[in-house]
Amino acid sequence: MKEKKPFYINGYIGILALVVILLLGIFLFFKGVSNDQFSSVVIAIILWAIALLFLSSITIIHPNQAKAILFFGQYLGTIKESGLFITVPLTEKIDVSLKVKNFNSSVLKVNDSDGNPVEISAVVVYRVVDTAKALFDVDRYNNFVEIQSETAIRHIATQYPYDTFNEGDLTLRGNTNEVSNELKQELDERLSVAGVEVIETRLNHLAYSTEIASAMLQRQQAKAILSARQTIVEGAVSMTQMALEQIQDGQEINFTDDRKVQLINNLLVSIITDKGTQPVINTGDVSE
Numbered sequence: 001m002k003e004k005k006p007f008y009i010n011g012y013i014g015i016l017a018l019v020v021i022l023l024l025g026i027f028l029f030f031k032g033v034s035n036d037q038f039s040s041v042v043i044a045i046i047l048w049a050i051a052l053l054f055l056s057s058i059t060i061i062h063p064n065q066a067k068a069i070l071f072f073g074q075y076l077g078t079i080k081e082s083g084l085f086i087t088v089p090l091t092e093k094i095d096v097s098l099k100v101k102n103f104n105s106s107v108l109k110v111n112d113s114d115g116n117p118v119e120i121s122a123v124v125v126y127r128v129v130d131t132a133k134a135l136f137d138v139d140r141y142n143n144f145v146e147i148q149s150e151t152a153i154r155h156i157a158t159q160y161p162y163d164t165f166n167e168g169d170l171t172l173r174g175n176t177n178e179v180s181n182e183l184k185q186e187l188d189e190r191l192s193v194a195g196v197e198v199i200e201t202r203l204n205h206l207a208y209s210t211e212i213a214s215a216m217l218q219r220q221q222a223k224a225i226l227s228a229r230q231t232i233v234e235g236a237v238s239m240t241q242m243a244l245e246q247i248q249d250g251q252e253i254n255f256t257d258d259r260k261v262q263l264i265n266n267l268l269v270s271i272i273t274d275k276g277t278q279p280v281i282n283t284g285d286v287s288e
Contacts, residue, residue: 001132002130015055057087059087100127107121108120110154112157121204240264
């Protein structure tokens with residue numbers, strides 16, 4: 001099915017023309033009766049029937065609303081303009097809303113790419129752009145949007161981990177914009193058959209499932225501590241190397257291997273420890 005335009009005219013002009021036809025019919029009717037002209041009476045009745053038929057086809061369309069016109073089951077087209085119109089008589093008119101709609105999915109429990117159960121939900125903003133597809137290609141397009149949206153959310157959630165400490169990896173928690181854009185693209189493909197355009201998608205709930213939430217929190221904390229320690233060690237080694245180079249540069253100081261190891265050990269302990277260090281002053285050996 002493809003959307004098309006049916007026959008319709010401006011309602012005000014059409015009503016004026018129908019009133020003229022009715023008046024013409026009245027004139028011909030009385031003229032035929034008074035002059036015994038049977039043909040004038042027949043023409044008057046035909047004009048009245050035509051006028052009444054088109055008067056019954058008057059339709060009012062509100063802003064952001066459309067009417068699909070069906071003539072004995074055949075789709076004639078859709079009127080999307082707002083106002084008063086006269087269209088083909090003896091037709092069925094089906095209202096279709098063109099307003100922007102929101103669908104808030106229920107909280108879904110799925111496994112991310114690492115196999116961890118997570119809870120996720122999203123808001124989908126959409127509108128109908130092809131009324132013919134929305135009415136005749138799918139059964140109740142609103143329900144179709146809901147089911148396809150939840151299916152797409154489940155599929156997207158399985159493509160990424162909930163969280164990771166590897167730089168450059170896309171995650172559900174850290175890259176919500178990228179995940180939302182990919183969800184929108186997938187929904188556009190799924191909902192095109194229903195004549196629906198997806199305007200925006202946003203994740204509005206994302207969390208580990210309750211049965212593993214505490215365990216995953218400990219895992220996150222452990223990964224965070226490990227990552228922090230790795231950064232501290234790398235920085236401590238760099239600072240120690242820089243300190244040794246600055247001490248020896250321009251100084252007539254040559255450390256033995258044992259003294260160098262001791263100095264490196266002291267510097268590393270001072271930098272890495274998370275507690276304050278106490279200096280020990282060597283005053284030399286005490287002779288008896």
